[in-house]
Amino acid sequence: MTSAGSGLTLLQTCALSLLVFTGASQFALVGALAAGGNPFTAAAGAFFLGVRNAFYGLRLSQLLALPRAVRPLAAQWVIDETAAVALAQPTRRTVRIGFTVTGLSLYVLWNLTTLLGALGAEAIGDTDAWGLDAAGPAVFLALLAPMLKTSTERAVAGLAVVLGLGLLPVLPAGVPVLVAALAAPAVLWAEGRRRGGTARKEER
Amino acid sequence: MNTWIAIGVTALGCYAVKLAGLLVPAGALEKPLVRRLAALLPVALLAALTAQQTFADGTALVLDARAAGLGAAAVALVLRAPFLLVVAAAVVVTAGVRAMGG
Numbered sequence: 001m002t003s004a005g006s007g008l009t010l011l012q013t014c015a016l017s018l019l020v021f022t023g024a025s026q027f028a029l030v031g032a033l034a035a036g037g038n039p040f041t042a043a044a045g046a047f048f049l050g051v052r053n054a055f056y057g058l059r060l061s062q063l064l065a066l067p068r069a070v071r072p073l074a075a076q077w078v079i080d081e082t083a084a085v086a087l088a089q090p091t092r093r094t095v096r097i098g099f100t101v102t103g104l105s106l107y108v109l110w111n112l113t114t115l116l117g118a119l120g121a122e123a124i125g126d127t128d129a130w131g132l133d134a135a136g137p138a139v140f141l142a143l144l145a146p147m148l149k150t151s152t153e154r155a156v157a158g159l160a161v162v163l164g165l166g167l168l169p170v171l172p173a174g175v176p177v178l179v180a181a182l183a184a185p186a187v188l189w190a191e192g193r194r195r196g197g198t199a200r201k202e203e204r
Numbered sequence: 205m206n207t208w209i210a211i212g213v214t215a216l217g218c219y220a221v222k223l224a225g226l227l228v229p230a231g232a233l234e235k236p237l238v239r240r241l242a243a244l245l246p247v248a249l250l251a252a253l254t255a256q257q258t259f260a261d262g263t264a265l266v267l268d269a270r271a272a273g274l275g276a277a278a279v280a281l282v283l284r285a286p287f288l289l290v291v292a293a294a295v296v297v298t299a300g301v302r303a304m305g306g
Contacts, residue, residue: 012207019215022222053218055245057225062242066226075223080253087246134273137257138294141274144250145281156244157251164252169263180252184244188237 017114021107022053022079052177056083063087063095077103084143152191159183269305273298 016026057078063086066074077099086099148154160183167176258274259265276297280290 012211016211016214019211020218022218051221052249054221054225055242055249057222058228059242059246061226061228062239071226072223075226076219078222078225080250083246084250132295134258134270134277134294134298135291137254137270137274138277138291140250140254140257141277142281142287142290144247144254147247147250153244153247156247160248160251161255165255165259165265168256168260168265173263177249177252177256181245181248183248183251184241188241188244 014111014115017111021076021110051174052080052181053078053083055181056080059083060086060099063089063092064099065092074099074103077107079106081106081139084140088143088146152187156183156187159187269298269301272301 020026057075060078060083061071064074082099082102085102086095089095089098144157148157160180163183164176164180167179171179254274258270259267261268273294277290277294280293285293
């Protein structure tokens with residue numbers, strides 16, 4: 001993969017996938033190191049990209065209701081994809097199955113492709129030419145669509161898109177997504193004001 | 205050696221934030237407002253990520269074949285196509301537009 005071309009060894013590339021396991025952070029770290037950044041600046045950028053996983057954890061801990069002992073193990077799998085799949089499930093049973101299956105299969109596949117990619121980076125060729133870079137956003141869109149049940153969710157999503165894209169050219173990588181997360185409290189606040197404190201509609 | 209330091213710091217930091225989210229006590233999540241917020245945060249994050257992965261090239265905004273692919277995915281979603289078909293539509297249309305337009 002990319003990291004093999006940025007001066008990382010095979011061992012370093014695989015360690016990154018095994019230990020960090022957050023695609024965006026890995027790419028950010030590799031990119032920053034390749035650009036000659038010092039290790040701590042590079043790690044800070046990668047860290048910012050990883051902060052959003054804490055927000056997923058907030059929601060997932062309610063739905064998964066995991067025993068305390070299992071949480072440190074489950075934590076490694078709290079990423080965009082597992083959160084999106086798990087949150088789309090209707091019952092606690094399917095939430096747990098969705099989280100585990102997605103986590104396990106992604107973890108195995110991600111690390112296998114890292115190894116294969118590092119071994120034969122050129123053999124696969126340009127994945128962009130096959131349109132595979134559109135698969136990521138399409139997956140997110142497919143998982144997001146069923147969440148947009150009411151005007152509140154649509155307002156949050158719309159505002160988040162504007163913030164995420166608008167701030168992209170001006171803020172460091174990873175920060176625009178975090179600012180976009182502020183769309184959630186902002187819309188809730190605006191909604192609360194409009195209703196003048198009348199009973200809020202409870203969800204779930 | 206520097207690379208190993210960076211990998212170590214990133215791994216620890218990323219793991220810590222993942223765990224932090226899961227460890228917030230259940231009691232703090234009972235309030236309706238907090239629950240509402242926790243439900244809306246993934247919506248905001250997914251929407252922003254979808255938009256960025258479609259229109260971003262590094263820190264620049266671009267309109268390329270991926271936008272057509274995402275449009276195809278949106279149409280497939282409106283038509284209630286199954287999940288894999290939605291993703292396949294995005295991939296095929298993106299590759300097609302790229303093959304035609306370069």
